[in-house]
Amino acid sequence: MEDASALDTKPETPSGIVEEATTNKAHGIRTGEQYLEGLRDDREIWTKGARVADVTIEPGMRGGAETLASFLDNQHTEAFRDTVTYVDDDGDRCAMAYKVPKSKEDVLARGRAYYEWAKWSNGMFGRTPDYKNASLMAFASATSFLAQGTKGNADFANNMTSFYDYARKNDKVLTHTLVNPSVNFQQAASGKFSDKVALQVVKETDAGIVVNGARLLATLGPLADEIEVFPSTLLRADEDNIPFAFAFAIPIATPGLKLMCRDTYDHEKSHFDAPLSSRYEEMDAVVIFENVFVPWERVFMYGEPHLCNQAFNTTNAVIHMMHQVACSKLAKAEFIVGILCSIAKATGRDKDLYTKGLIAEVMQMTESVRAMLFSAEAQSHEDQYGNFVPLRGPIDTSRNVFPKMYPRMIEIMQMLGSSSLMATPAEADFSNEMSHDVQQYFQLTNLESKDRVALYRLAHDVAISGFGTRQALYERFFFGPPALMASGYYDLYDKEPLMGRVDDLLAKA
Ligand SMILES: Cc1cc2nc3c(=O)[nH]c(=O)nc-3n(C[C@H](O)[C@H](O)[C@H](O)COP(=O)(O)OP(=O)(O)OC[C@H]3O[C@@H](n4cnc5c(N)ncnc54)[C@H](O)[C@@H]3O)c2cc1C
Structure with missing residues (x-):
């Protein structure tokens, strides 16, 4: 797993992008090339019956990756920089959706940034990173909510603020997966999950938890750096549901994590022939966890269905x-x-x-x-x-x-x-x-x-x-x-x- 020491690597400045003298460029927004480089890891992505060697060159996926890279480059340009980014207290320029709104003007500034990001694809690249950044900001600034978690010595609020800082300072692209698959609608409707398919904790150690099962769905999953695995479906506050009650985030390249993609809609046509699908294929994937280890530092809620049920609402993330x-x-x-x-x-x-x-x-x-x-x-x-x-x-x-x-x-x-x-x-x-x-x-x-x-x-x-x-x-x-x-x-x-x-x-x- 990557750690905060990655913050110390000074990014290179590609040509054509405005260089800023005022900020500490070791941290903060990345360039498109830095993002693409980050995708070239051991992630296990499956499509068309085979494992993908490199999503940045995979036909049917690379177009979306290049588009998102170009959007990240936009953050550095004079035309957009002041709308879509802000300078934090350390002097680092970060994505605006991470800025904790302390006034109505901050809310309006966040709205202008969201709108700008969306205009780059005319809304056709649905899962731009600002969506998840907004939710992460909300969770990290509602620490008293997560601090209610009572598992052992775990400091869930601190885990969340550390993850927020890590994602924000490294401009990480996040996806999320919230929904358990069900094999029986009646069982799902009664608030129970199928232990055959739903994601659940199968082991607990001093270092973390081990999870097994599947989740639906991760839009942008193959092209993201990290995945948040949060609860959204209401869990009945019942002993049986404790193994299904958790929230965590891990890198896409975590061992045992497999993404099974749908067919691509980008058939590698020209922009003339396929003006949207040649540019904005963001890909959706079912996420399979085969005994995936999650360290405690990346766990934000655990074993408390009543907390999980309130998470998105009470933090105002929603x-x-x-x-x-x-x-x-x-x-x-x-x-x-x-x-x-x-x-x-x-x-x-x-x-x-x-x-x-x-x-x-x-x-x-x-x-x-x-x-x-x-x-x-x-x-x-x-x-x-x-x-x-x-x-x-x-x-x-x-x-x-x-x-x-x-x-x-x-x-x-x-x-x-x-x-x-x-x-x-x-x-x-x-x-x-x-x-x-x-x-x-x-x-x-x-x-x-x-x-x-x-x-x-x-x-x-x-x-x-x-x-x-x-x-x-x-x-x-x-x-x-x-x-x-x-x-x-x-x-x-x-x-x-x-x-x-x-x-x-x-x-x-
Ligand atoms: C293109 C796409 C991208 C997605 N991306 C993501 C993602 O990035 N991350 C993620 O976590 N999820 C993602 N999702 C999943 C999305 O969250 C679910 O599709 C959604 O929550 C519905 O759940 P479901 O698909 O299991 O449908 P079901 O819950 O099976 O619903 C099927 C139908 O039954 C209806 N229904 C369900 N429950 C009830 C009820 N109690 N009473 C009456 N009617 C009911 C629903 O309204 C729906 O019409 C994505 C879905 C799509 C289609």
Whole structure:
């Protein structure tokens, strides 16, 4: 396992990146090349029936790695540096999502950083590192919560702040895996896990714990440095569930940790032919733990289901994650509006009532997300740890409705795109013996043939391709099962005053 001594290695400064005199460059944000170098380790990644030797050159994975590397480089540029990073008390420049918000202005600064990160992929690289950084910041600044853990001499709060500093000062890219697989829905619904498949502690030693089993799912897993293994499903506070109750983080390259990837959607096409999947394949993987050793220093909760059940809510990690999500969904929704308007203009249908009505529906969804985000940020307030959080209600609403909005946006893109989404000759057809035909037959009133094909290939990658379909599935589920999120929302909603008004009226009758 890497340790904090890695902090002492001074990174090289690649060309084209602004060098800062004011900060201690031994620590803090990394360059893309440093990130890629870190991925070249012993990680056990499986895809297409074989183990991957090096994710940074693996066809179908390398595109995503290169894209994320370019985003990390952006952190160093004059254009973005002040938006997406901050200088900490040691003079180290770190990612903004790690900054503990001590004022409303800090919350707003964090929001601007999330939005900027999301714009780099127009929301199509869903799991940018700021998502996990936001949650880690919240856990590390809610130490009194973790300090309630009572296992032996373990200092869970200190373990968390050390991990936060390690990840922050080394600009580590994190993924997480929260959900146990189940073999029987009734068993899962009754709050019990299957010891055949669910991740559980099988051994405890003076040095740490040994875990065995599987977890669903780790987006970005193969391209991350570290994985957080936290509880999200509610655990019944029952003796049987103690082996399933824990939170820890380990490097992806930990012995015994295996990531089983889905098929890639990046078929190594050109950016013209596959504008999104050639760039933003972030990969999802089932995570298998074969007797994986986790040292105590990396354990944050253990054997206490009641603590695990409260973790994301009581630390407010879930609110900070919702904030990142609302900002990134706004960038994504704006992009969808942009594509739809470009299609309408290209076809001359931007004067058509039906077309405008459909696009207006997407515009209204986009503006709803913006309004909810604005409302939450404007009503930021101090929490029980002395940190500032956006108001939960509006961004909780956003995270509950966006999974329904996004599939509707895609449906509208399919309705407006129709057969043009299939009229997609390849880039090569513009320079082979078909070039005259494609120039002739693919033109539109307001677009040259090649530009039309480029636009519809983009729409295809959003609304039709394997990449696009996975995006829709991601939006439906990545934050958890919709029914469970809605149930939590219902529980938190301030219902009493509204029911009181009903009672008042009925009392008058
Ligand atoms: C693309 C993608 C990326 C993901 N990335 C990650 C990741 O990085 N890390 C991670 O930890 N997880 C990730 N997930 C997993 C995600 O957290 C789960 O998909 C989600 O929590 C739902 O759990 P499940 O898939 O087991 O579905 P299930 O819980 O089996 O749900 C299936 C359906 O049943 C419904 N349902 C479930 N319980 C109930 C109930 N009690 N009553 C009524 N209906 C119910 C659900 O709403 C859903 O419609 C990802 C998922 C996807 C699709």
